[in-house]
Amino acid sequence: MNFAEREKFLFSTLKHISEKADFVVIGGYAINAYVLPRFSIDCDIVVQNSKNAKKIQKLLENGGFSERAGGKLPYGGEFAAMASNEPPATFDILSQAVEDRLSGTIFPAKMIFENSSKKAIFGKGSPIQIKCRVVDPELLFLMKACPARSTDIRDLFMLSAIKLDIGKIRKMAKRINAKIDAEKILSKIGSRVFLNALQGVHGKLPPEQYEKTLGKARKNIEKLSQL
Structure with missing residues (x-):
């Protein structure tokens, strides 16, 4: 499966969960809402609490994803890395806060939600787009x-x-x-x-x-x- 097909799969999954759960897209896919898009098969999303995180995990599991890593983090947040084998794609679900491990800076989920809005995210490999909440x-x-x-x-x-x-x-x-x-x-x-x-x-x-x-x-x- 080529990058364009993998991208379509991830976009389809992102659209599905955006219709059923509240989250904010950050990282590379957020970049694609503002500038020339780039390829990525990893999507980072932020939720405000573990209840929403579990809801999204369940939706992803129903779509063929499984948890590859997860747990509580030192600064008080939680994360879950959800991945699919075919096609290869990853969702990182970050709950309550996002920590940049290189600098130690912590971005509270509340701040991320306060500074977000619905935007169109564009694909790189094909003329595809979806609307969801983006930082x-x-x-x-x-x-x-x-x-x-x-x-x-x-x-x-x-x-x-x-x-x-x-x-x-x-x-x-x-x-x-x-x-x-x-x-x-x-x-x-x-x-x-x-x-x-x-x-x-x-x-x-x-x-x-x-x-x-x-x-x-x-x-x-x-x-x-x-x-």
Whole structure:
């Protein structure tokens, strides 16, 4: 089964559970609501309590998924990793809070729900879309800035192409004492390696568009470094 077919399966599953349970999409699939979509067969969703988490787990089990990992987390939240074998796809259900393990920053589920709305999520491999609750771009930007892995930095760049309320991002960062390594991000963004990886995921970008977005991304990160 190719990526497009796997993506269709995940979209179909996401649509099914969105009609029966309350959650917010974060991570890569949330990115696809705002910018040029990228491939992913892993979907991260946040719920406010264990009751909703169990409801979604049951829905996924009925659809052929099984729990591969799960349990309580040190900061008080819970998680369950649900996976299917054929086609391969994964849902990570995060209850009560989301912790970035690299920086130690914790994002309460309440904050994520407060900063979310219904959006269309678009597929990469086929002209497919669904509407469900997605984290707002400002909080998504912050959630990507904390771990600052290579994929996250590419997502930060792409999100900078849209209008972001940097004041709102700074306010949320202060509220949860977010830990951001701005120097690390600024040292990587804009390099030849970065550009090649970015275009490998999203396709070739016009030079003028790339430079304009790069300037915005650097400015956004610099403002977060002044917390």
